Amino acid sequence: xxxxxxxxxxxxxxxxxxxxxxxxxxxxxxxxxxxxxxxxxxxxxxxxxxxxxxxxxxxxxxxxxxxxxxxxxxxxxxxxxxxxxxxxxxxxxxxxxxxxxxxxxxxxxxxxxxxxxxxxxxxxxxxxxxxxxxxxxxxxxxxxxxxxxxxxxxxxxxxxxxxxxxxxxxxxxxxxxxxxxxxxxxxxxxxxxxxxxxxxxxxxxxxxxxxxxxxxxxxxxxxxxx
Amino acid sequence: xxxxxxxxxxxxxxxxxxxxxxxxxxxxxxxxxxxxxxxxxxxxxxxxxxxxxxxxxxxxxxxxxxxxxxxxxxxxxxxxxxxxxxxxxxxxxxxxxxxxxxxxxxxxxxxxxxxxxxxxxxxxxxxxxxxxxxxxxxxxxxxxxxxxxxxxxxxxxxxxxxxxxxxxxxxxxxxxxxxxxxxxxxxxxxxxxxxxxxxxxxxxxxxxxxxxxxxxxxxxxxxxxxxxxxxxxxxxxxxxx
Numbered sequence: 001x002x003x004x005x006x007x008x009x010x011x012x013x014x015x016x017x018x019x020x021x022x023x024x025x026x027x028x029x030x031x032x033x034x035x036x037x038x039x040x041x042x043x044x045x046x047x048x049x050x051x052x053x054x055x056x057x058x059x060x061x062x063x064x065x066x067x068x069x070x071x072x073x074x075x076x077x078x079x080x081x082x083x084x085x086x087x088x089x090x091x092x093x094x095x096x097x098x099x100x101x102x103x104x105x106x107x108x109x110x111x112x113x114x115x116x117x118x119x120x121x122x123x124x125x126x127x128x129x130x131x132x133x134x135x136x137x138x139x140x141x142x143x144x145x146x147x148x149x150x151x152x153x154x155x156x157x158x159x160x161x162x163x164x165x166x167x168x169x170x171x172x173x174x175x176x177x178x179x180x181x182x183x184x185x186x187x188x189x190x191x192x193x194x195x196x197x198x199x200x201x202x203x204x205x206x207x208x209x210x211x212x213x214x215x216x217x218x219x220x221x222x223x224x225x226x
Numbered sequence: 227x228x229x230x231x232x233x234x235x236x237x238x239x240x241x242x243x244x245x246x247x248x249x250x251x252x253x254x255x256x257x258x259x260x261x262x263x264x265x266x267x268x269x270x271x272x273x274x275x276x277x278x279x280x281x282x283x284x285x286x287x288x289x290x291x292x293x294x295x296x297x298x299x300x301x302x303x304x305x306x307x308x309x310x311x312x313x314x315x316x317x318x319x320x321x322x323x324x325x326x327x328x329x330x331x332x333x334x335x336x337x338x339x340x341x342x343x344x345x346x347x348x349x350x351x352x353x354x355x356x357x358x359x360x361x362x363x364x365x366x367x368x369x370x371x372x373x374x375x376x377x378x379x380x381x382x383x384x385x386x387x388x389x390x391x392x393x394x395x396x397x398x399x400x401x402x403x404x405x406x407x408x409x410x411x412x413x414x415x416x417x418x419x420x421x422x423x424x425x426x427x428x429x430x431x432x433x434x435x436x437x438x439x440x441x442x443x444x445x446x447x448x449x450x451x452x453x454x455x456x457x458x459x460x461x462x463x464x465x466x467x
Contacts, residue, residue: 003460006336006373007381007419026338026378035338035378037459053277053376057296057342083298083345119343150376 004034004049022048053150056081056180058114058123063137065145065178066125068108076104078112081147081180084122088112092126094134102139109140109184111176140176143186144193150181152204163203166212170220171196195219261447263399268454270370270462278375282366285401286357291367293375296345307342309334315353316360324427325361332365332385332415332424338378347377358402359387361413361427366455373459382455383424384448385415394436396443414444418452 004010010025010032021027024036025047038049058064058080066078069085078086088110093102104110116124127137155161156177164175173187173196183200187193199219206212258264264285273279278293296307311326311333333349349371351364365385372379389400389411397404405411410430416423423445432440 003463005382005456005459006379007417009419024378035380036376037373037463039463051376083296083342 002040008034020046024049024051062114062179064180065182086123088125145184268458271374278371280367280370288354289363289367290352291371292350295347296342305343306339307345312350335424336379362387381417381419384451386448388444416448
């Protein structure tokens with residue numbers, strides 16, 4: 001694992017033929033320069049730096065967890081953790097029509113995709129894909145939402161990450177991970193939710209699989225009142 | 227007895243002012259080489275709740291920097307970010323104004339402000355104790371805080387305070403007592419990968435012919451500090467990977 005710091009020129013041989021340049025890397029002429037400190041990653045024609053950050057900057061295609069703050073006309077205003085509020089049109093929900101509007105109230109949580117991030121305007125979200133299907137997006141009912149670093153969210157979403165698989169062996173739960181550093185979990189009991197929340201928070205700095213299993217086992221057996 | 231809870235990851239006892247008697251003595255065994263820095267400590271990521279934070283300590287000069295943002299501001303509608311500096315812990319209002327201007331200028335030179343249009347980046351700098359070289363220590367703390375915050379920037383700043391004696395001899399990172407015999411000095415900040423100088427704050431009565439040698443010496447000492455700052459940031463990245 002190579003760590004690059006702002007201003008470093010990225011000379012990885014694998015990065016020269018990659019077509020997609022991701023987070024933390026800027027292109028000046030033919031050279032690729034790091035603009036944020038992070039660990040270099042290269043996968044399937046994509047290069048990026050795994051940057052630790054708490055402040056989310058919206059990017060098109062990101063799936064985020066948003067909180068409804070108000071309704072203005074045909075739009076709902078949403079808090080996605082950015083500098084400004086985001087917007088979502090009521091028609092951007094599965095099965096929504098002029099008459100059949102989604103019943104969202106202030107404080108409701110939704111899972112949506114960022115589809116427009118024109119500079120100097122509010123980001124616009126949608127809860128449907130190109131085929132007008134929700135595909136898991138929409139309102140999240142019940143459960144518990146909490147915040148972690150953006151880096152940890154990206155790690156949890158990664159298919160090679162063993163954290164959620166390991167937790168799944170001990171607990172029965174639903175989880176939604178937003179790229180904006182928010183995680184929503186739902187389980188059969190509030191005790192399980194508290195335990196899963198603790199495991200996810202503590203697992204941020206654990207890379208060893210055995211250590212991870214021990215952490216999950218300890219949380220599984222302990223009483224919440226401890 | 228009530229306790230004060232803090233998310234500071236440096237023991238608070240380490241931040242309290244400790245008067246270093248060694249610097250006051252004239253004994254040969256404690257005299258530093260002209261190129262040596264005072265005992266230093268730099269940390270990237272001190273607060274958990276802040277967007278970005280950094281801590282720098284050179285001898286008895288200790289500075290803490292915190293960054294909030296990029297945040298929205300209804301009044302600011304430019305096509306680049308607005309960078310605001312708040313300086314605490316210095317009583318002299320003239321010095322505060324000078325330092326704020328230098329810090330704002332240096333930070334604006336490295337941050338990609340155009341990537342955050344209409345946003346505000348607030349930098350709060352707290353001088354915990356001042357024993358000479360506050361501006362250079364503050365610049366180091368701000369560099370670490372910017373790296374921790376994830377705000378896109380062009381490179382890391384290395385800054386140093388150098389004083390010059392009447393016989394033309396340069397002294398790296400002098401304390402207040404060591405600066406007493408100096409005719410002047412400079413706070414110099416440099417971005418090595420860009421080859422760009424972001425801060426030159428010369429004070430005192432330095433002869434014109436000595437200026438270039440003073441700046442060259444300051445540049446060399448700033449470059450010598452780069453590995454230390456790099457190490458602090460790499461350690462913080464490795465902790466979180």
